[in-house]
Amino acid sequence: MNKKIFMVLGIILVLIIACQKADDVVEEALVSFNKPKHFPEPIYNFSKNPVTTAGFKLGRKLFYDGQLSRDNSISCGSCHIAEHGFTHHGHDVSHGIDDKVGIRNSMPLFNLAWSNSFFWDGGVFHLDLFPIAPIENVVEMDEKLPNVLNKLRASTTYRKMFEEAFGSPEINSTIMFKAMSQFMVTLVSDNSKYDKVIRKEATFSEQELKGYQIFQANCNSCHKEPLFTDHSFRDNGIGENLAKDQGRWEISQLESDRLKFKVPTLRNLNATAPYMHDGRFRTLEAVIRHYTQEVQPTDNLDPILKKNMGIKLSDQEVSALMAFLTTLNDETFLKNTLFQEQ
Ligand code: HEC
Ligand code: HEC
CATH class of the missing domain: 1.10.760.10 (Cytochrome c-like domain)
Structure with missing residues (x-):
């Protein structure tokens, strides 16, 4: 009797572990950039920054991290909300740090791998250069890039994630922005x-x-x-x-x-x-x-x-x-x- 219970419990345990493994595999498999068949060739040069699961996860963490702003309160995700196509739903113009208002409506973030310029006026021409603009914009995040890098370097979690994504725990703006691009180019909307x-x-x-x-x-x-x-x-x-x-x-x-x-x-x-x-x-x-x-x-x-x-x-x-x-x-x-x- 007892043996049977142990056996059943054992089987359940094995199944639970197997399911968790399967979940991991599902996420691993999802995190890659796949060009939809009916889309043109992307503009983004993936050979210079191939999307990996570790890079995507690091980019996602940075995207949602308030530490990118002066008082640690505003993340990219504050104005780019996933369920709203990454726009600042309900706001005509964006609201940033200290509740300061900008003059433009937050843009949707998806299918960015096909864009050859960014902003309503095309003022930024490469996605890997983009994050400096909102980070240093006084009405958005109002922080200096060296401060952001120092905050990240002080975190063992980030050092570990940079190592997993880029092979070294060293943190600089080039690889930080590459990780953020890996997250952003993976936002593909192709299933309407x-x-x-x-x-x-x-x-x-x-x-x-x-x-x-x-x-x-x-x-x-x-x-x-x-x-x-x-x-x-x-x-x-x-x-x-x-x-x-x-x-x-x-x-x-x-x-x-x-x-x-x-x-x-x-x-x-x-x-x-x-x-x-x-x-x-x-x-x-x-x-x-x-x-x-x-x-x-x-x-x-x-x-x-x-x-x-x-x-x-x-x-x-x-x-x-x-x-x-x-x-x-x-x-x-x-x-x-x-x-x-x-
Ligand atoms: C001559 C080019 C042109 C044509 C034709 C055109 N649009 Fe637009 N559309 C634009 C531009 C440019 C903007 C952005 C303008 C701005 O924000 O100042 C825009 C903005 C929009 C927006 C706002 C989207 C957003 O996220 O803010 C919608 C919706 C839209 N157009 C729908 C349409 C529809 C529907 C038609 C056909 C009936 C149409 N447009 C025809 C150029 C065009
Ligand atoms: C305070 C609100 C706010 C914050 C914070 C913010 N954004 Fe934006 N974002 C905007 C607005 C507004 C625009 C359009 C600005 C313009 O055209 O001048 C924009 C445009 C963009 C675009 C251009 C999209 C396109 O199709 O051209 C990208 C990419 C982007 N943001 C990424 C980011 C990233 C990455 C961060 C964090 C480092 C961030 N944003 C933080 C409000 C914000």
């Missing part, structure tokens, strides 16, 4: 209904299909599928805001770049409101109303929108377009716990 339709695993409803055709005729020249951006800078006629943000002009100082902003992706719009570089529109209805009725004749208004002063759509066409846009929401990505703070 749209993706399933493209992969022939699902079909659009009649309404969604109609919306897809309207999208292709009116939006796709800038919000180019399958990433839903062509990564260019354009003026979509929303006009200057109170902060007088000039967009791409701030970087290039070219008159032809005034009020041009990066074309944002349209994936996961259910999670990333409010919209535009200054978060001026709270709803998608307001965005569509802009395109159909409120486009302003700014100097650099994109020729595509200038032709008819916007995009003329009937109410039925607007409903169909909205139905299509919901097929770009990717719950697999938004709910992926691997990308959340551990």
Whole structure:
């Protein structure tokens, strides 16, 4: 009798251990960069910084660590929330350290391996150079990089994680930023209904299909599928805001770049409101109303929108377009716990 109980307990124990092992294996297997078949070749040079599980985990820890800010209170994750497509949901412009406000809406962080420049104005051209910008920005994290490195060096956990990821416990900004890139490039959103339709695993409803055709005729020249951006800078006629943000002009100082902003992706719009570089529109209805009725004749208004002063759509066409846009929401990505703070 006792023997049997021991045997049963033994088997249960073995099963529990096996399950835990399997869990580990699942996570190990997930942490790699896989190009979705229907996506173009990524821009990010993986040969210079291959994604490893240890590098990803280190990058994730850094991303969610308040120590990157002056008073240890603000992490990258404070303004880039995973369940909201890594935006600062509900905030028109971002709120950083000491509750200071910036002038721009936090950007979604996914499919970054295909971007050739970063920020609404493209002011940073390489992801591995990116984290210095928010760390040293006085309204975001307001910390000096040498201080951050000293805080990390004082931690045995970090020294161990750097050793596992890069083979040496030495901590410098180059490898710190590489680890953060490994986390960020792994944030791939490729499992919306749209993706399933493209992969022939699902079909659009009649309404969604109609919306897809309207999208292709009116939006796709800038919000180019399958990433839903062509990564260019354009003026979509929303006009200057109170902060007088000039967009791409701030970087290039070219008159032809005034009020041009990066074309944002349209994936996961259910999670990333409010919209535009200054978060001026709270709803998608307001965005569509802009395109159909409120486009302003700014100097650099994109020729595509200038032709008819916007995009003329009937109410039925607007409903169909909205139905299509919901097929770009990717719950697999938004709910992926691997990308959340551990
Ligand atoms: C106080 C809020 C705030 C914090 C903290 C913050 N960000 Fe951001 N992030 C923003 C805003 C706002 C933008 C858009 C800024 C702009 O265009 O000038 C942005 C843009 C970005 C982009 C560009 C995305 C694209 O598609 O061009 C990346 C990448 C990014 N942040 C990563 C990070 C990382 C990494 C950290 C931590 C080191 C961080 N952010 C901390 C608010 C924040
Ligand atoms: C001429 C290029 C162009 C066309 C055509 C265009 N857009 Fe845009 N779109 C942009 C630019 C540029 C922005 C960002 C503007 C800004 O923030 O100042 C934008 C922003 C958006 C946003 C806000 C996304 C966010 O995360 O903030 C949505 C939604 C959107 N567009 C939907 C559409 C739809 C739907 C269509 C077709 C009916 C369309 N756009 C046609 C260039 C375009």
